[in-house]
Amino acid sequence: MNEITTDEFLIRAEAVRLRRSDDGGVVLIRDGREQSVGRITAAYPLTHPRRLVSLRDADGQEVGLLDNVKDLDADSRQIVRQELDRSYFMPRIMDVVDLREELNVVRWDVQTNKGPRTFLVRNVRRNVRRIGQRRFVIKDVDGNRYEIRDWITLPSAAQKLLEPYL
């Protein structure tokens, strides 16, 4: 049995480029060869969203994992970022206007970096997840995700509202 080494699956970002195809798809250019890419997802979407990014071909087979997006050239980086933003959409909560609990469902009324939003969260203990010291990820009843990067930087009224839920 052959062992698996990291070289087998890691794609060094300096060695590749990406471009958009005419139909809006993504094409990976490696060693002068072109390969179309179907799905781009991060292996650690919460803790390292821009590292170890998995590229799959049209059949869903993994082509490899891009070691670090920031080492790509500007155009390729732009493409990967757009794709990642779509494959893992998680607006950032900038302010909390209101939080109201009714029968175990909490109604969040917030300002995000993508605009105002109202959503419902059931089972707060499970769906408000703490990552690191001051970062939180919230999943609503429909599976949408929202992020609080650093709750200390939120307006103090918002912090007060959030306190019992974080």
Next chain:
Amino acid sequence: MAFSENGETHTSVRRFEDLSARERASLSHVAGDQAIRAVVDSDLLPSGDYGDAQLLLLDRELLALEDGREARRIALSELRAASCRHFVGNGVLDLIARDGRRIEAIRYSKSRAEAFDQLAEQINATLETSAEEIEARREDAAKASGPAEDRPTYRCPNCGYPLRHASDACPKCTSTRQVMWRLMKLMRHHWKLALFGLLMSLLFTAFNLAPPLLIQQLVDNALRPVSDARTGGGAVSERMLAERWRYLAGIVAALGGVFLARSISAHLRIRALGTLGNRVLKDLRSCLYRTLQRLSLSYYDREHTGRIMARMLTDTRVVQRFVDRSAQQILVNMLTVVGIAVVLFAKNWKLAAIALLPTPIVLLLTKWFSVRFRSIFRAVRRKYANLSASINETISGMRVVKSFAQEDREIDSFDEKNLEEYDARTTAVTARSRFIPSLTFLTSLGVLAVWLIGGGWVLGGVLTVGWLIAYISYMNMFYNPVRQLLNLAEVFQESATGAERIFNVMDTPSDVTDHEQACDVSAVRGQIDIRNVSFTYDEGEYVLKDITLAIAPGEMIGLVGQTGSGKSTLVSLVARFYDPTKGCICLDGVDLRDMRMKALRSNIGMVLQDPFLFAGTIRDNIAYGRPGASEAEIIQAAKAANAHEFIMNLPDAYDTRVGERGVSLSGGEKQRVSIARAVLKDPPILILDEATSAVDTATEAIIQEAMDRLVHGRTTIAIAHRLSTLRNADRLIVLDAGEIIEQGTHDELIAAGGLYADLCDIQANFAKTLPADSMLRLSGRRR
């Protein structure tokens, strides 16, 4: 009678030195010139009547006494062995004569069985009976014996009091004082806080006792002179009025000050003692948790998870409540009672005596009612338990109830139990409805007496109105603390047993420990030598018997055998979850016991049948054995374990939470995560315990591929029910009843036509007659 307080009956083997002077005298008489080596008391005569009997082991003879008279005398030289037969409710100690004849030496009830087992051993030791003979006798006896008790009774090693579990604290032997002392010692780091809390309790009591005295001053010195003067029809001078006003204001201000000080001291006291209680709780929990992590697996075999949880959560809470509430309550109550008595007696001992006259009656009544309450509430609890058991039972058996159309019967039976519970509760309500009112009435009799006699004294000018009021207020403050103090012994006992149970766990020694010269090992090659290893859990039957096996570095060994043949035990010994009872296991020539446990375990990877994932992310779970691993290495391990694909299809990929608060993975997925964990740890030695038995065929192929990759280049011991899993093994070891009965390659064993060949046949036939899937389910079910 299994347990007695007067020490008249004895349930253990006693030596001559243990006997009382009177017994020595009477027994020496029957023993003649021979020394008495051991005495065991029986409580049963051969006829089956209860009575006193004894078996004495002398220098040259065994002597059975019945009611103090000699019943049998057997010379040791005629004997070959001794053994016990156990029946329901009683047992017999047999002596086997040299000619094979069996002599029933003595009959005894179950309460003495243990002592006679010990005596039989001692007799065998004296006779120098061979181990084979003992084993043969034991087997004979086992055949003749009745069914074994399914649950052993645990007894306090000190006094023989029956305990519910091995880890229980004996309520009789728990020395409240000792445990409390130990608890105090736990608090020594927080002595400043404890002292402060104590001081505040004192202050609080003082401030609490002050108001009636101030009110007495107020009445006698501020109000009365003026009101007396007014009712007397006399004029009140402006000066006098102003003076009394000032006095009134002064006392009111003082009262205000006392009230404030009382509240502040109460606040400080509650905070200090509450914090102290919380700290003790925190310390105890953390001590306990350390102990739990230190203890070997054998402890967890003996104790149920629920009970350990109770030690950790309930018992520590009991102790905390004692520190932060009961202790200060006791203190404050005691000070209050003493303080009031002192004040009252100092002023007027006669009136004090009248005021406190109902005390003994109140005490007696409280005691009487609390005994009654206890039995009433016990009845309520029991009826309630009946009721809930009945609900639980019928709901889970609803399918059966419906299929036999027995709904009406169940309703009737439920109503009956419901009514019983209602009756018990009604009794409780009635009792309670009598208690407090009668108590109040009693104490108010005292108040009446004080009004009558004290009032008379006021009329006679012996006592002032102010003092009369003070007496009445003190009386009202007196009886509650008195009643609470009555429960003191119980509160102490409850907290002491709670604390004792915690200390018991903390004092449990670990069976498997590092000795001082234990060495670290690095760069393990993976040579495992199992030399003459025998093993028994809890001194029962041997699970492994004299196993010798050498495993070369990099070799893959497959362990085969039926359930209970000792496969899992053997790998547990290799991982040193237990130490062998006899023999030794060496890794690269070093006895495992001479190796630091951490060093040993860091060289062993295990993949078990039921992979356990901790609450955390997938990444955390893979990196469990190597927390410093990089993200790329984790992916590498997951790829090697064929887990990467399914992980990338989870919404949060490697950041996905699993366990209680996260997504639940399938058995095969969990198994692959646990393989990735082992891959990442990269140990030279690998143990696979039924790693593929809980998954379906398709998944098995994926896991098998991952496993083959993992096994490569490591010393591996694999256990599998499904023999096909072991196709890559270099050598197969067939275990049966704790012994190695065959070993060799698959082909060799098939050719030999032994147990392995039979097992293969059975599985092959199954595969033919049953669809593959159901065969998997059959063979996968191990317990």
